[in-house]
C-alpha cells in the first residue's frame with residue numbers, strides 16, 4: 441500500500457493506494473501517529489484502495505474517533521469493493537462518506 | 539476427418555508421444571488438457587507436420603500425412619494453427635497481415651483478399667483496427683488478429699496451442715469468446731488449454747494427456763465430474779482446489795493471497811468472489827485462528843470451486859483444541875467475525891477425527 445500525504449494548513453488529505461490489510465494497516469497507523477499533530481480536519485481518499493479488511497477498519501475507526509473531537513474526518517471516493525465491507529460492518533453509518 | 543493411429547514422437551532419447559490414438563470428426567471441438575511437458579504441443583505440431591512423427595499413422599480426409607508424396611503446404615492450409623505468441627508482422631497494417639497468406643499462398647486477388655480480411659476482422663470484433671499497426675493493439679487484440687489471419691486461409695480445422703496463456707488475465711475472455719463463436723459456427727477445432735471453464739463449456743470432447751498417451755478421453759462432464767482413472771482424478775482435483783499450508787505465525791501472507799488470486803482467475807471467478815475469499819481467509823486466520831487457536835500452528839487452507847453450482851468453498855482444517863470461531867449468538871462480536879458471517883452464505887464447523895474443520899460457503 442502507498443500512502444500519499446497532502447497538507448494544507450490544518451487540513452490533511454491521505455490518499456491510500458493498494459490493499460489495507462493485516463500487513464499494511466500498521467503502516468497507516470504510523471502515518472496517522474506522525475502526521476496528525478496540528479491537524480483539525482482529515483480526509484481519506486480511497487479511490488485507489490482495492491481491498492480493506494478489519495485490520496484496516498480498526499485504524500480508520502481510530503482516526504475517526506480522534507478527529508471527531510476536532511473538525512472531523514471525511515472519507516471520499518470509496519469504490520464498490522471497499523463500500524461492501526463498510527456496509528456489512530456498519531461503517532457506512534459511522535463514517536462521513538463523500 | 540482426422541484419424542491418428544499409434545502416433546509416436548521421440549526426441550533424442552526422450553519418448554514424448556508413446557502411442558496416441560484418436561478419431562476426430564468434422565465439427566468437433568476437442569480440448570486437450572494435462573500437466574505441462576506431456577506432449578500436448580508436440581501432438582498438435584505432429585498433426586500439421588511442424589514436427590515429423592517418429593512412427594504411427596495420421597490420415598486427414600483420407601490423405602496419409604506421412605506419405606512422402608503428400609503436399610505438406612496444401613495440408614497445412616487445411617489446418618490453421620494459432621500459437622501462444624501472435625507473430626504478426628509489425629511493419630504491416632492489421633489488414634495487410636491478414637491478406638498476406640491468401641495473396642501469396644492461395645493466389646487470391648488483392649481485392650478479394652481485402653474484402654475477406656475485412657469480413658474476418660468484423661467476425662473477431664476488430665473492423666475498426668484494420669489500418670492500425672500491431673504495436674498499437676493490446677495482446678488480446680493481437681491474438682484476435684492472429685485468429686483472423688488463420689481463418690483467412692480457409693482452413694478446415696484450426697489447432698490452438700494455449701491461445702490465451704501469454705495474455706494478461708483481463709484479455710483472456712475476449713479471445714476465448716472469439717474461439718467460442720467459431721465453435722458455434724461449426725468450425726472443427728483442437729484446443730490445448732488451461733482454461734478449464736472454457737474446456738468444459740465449449741468442447742464436444744476432452745482429451746486428458748499424460749505419460750505420452752491420451753490417458754483418458756470423454757465428454758466434458760465425464761472428464762471434469764466423473765474422471766475414471768487415477769491420474770485424471772488427481773489432475774482434475776488439483777486444478778479445482780487451491781491448498782496452502784500454514785505451519786508458522788510468520789507464514790507468507792502475500793504468497794497465500796496471490797495464490798488465491800491466481801487460482802480464482804484460472805477458475806474465472808469474479809473479482810468480487812476472489813476478494814471475498816481473501817477477506818474471509820484473512821479475517822479467520824489473522825484475527826481468530828492465529829490469535830486464539832492454541833499454540834502449535836497447523837492450519838490447512840483449502841479453496842475449492844464447484845462449477846456446477848458456482849459455489850466457492852473455503853475449508854480451514856486446524857489442530858489444537860476444538861474451537862469454532864463463528865460460534866456465538868451475534869451480540870458483542872468483533873469485526874472479523876461480523877465480516878465473515880455477513881459475507882458467507884453458509885458455514886459449518888465440525889470436529890473431524892480430533893481436528894477442527896471449518897467450511898465456509900461463499
Ligand SMILES: Nc1ncnc2c1ncn2[C@@H]1O[C@H](COP(=O)(O)OP(=O)(O)O)[C@@H](O)[C@H]1O
Pocket residue numbers: 549554573574575576577578579580581
Ligand atoms: N524440439 C524438441 N527437441 C527436444 N525436446 C523437445 C522438443 N519439443 C518438445 N520437447 C520435449 O518434449 C516434451 C513435451 O513437450 P510439449 O509437447 O511442449 O509439452 P506440453 O505442450 O504438454 O507442455 C518436453 O519434455 C519437451 O522438453
Ligand SMILES: [Mg+2]
Pocket residue numbers: 578579580700
Ligand atoms: Mg505446450
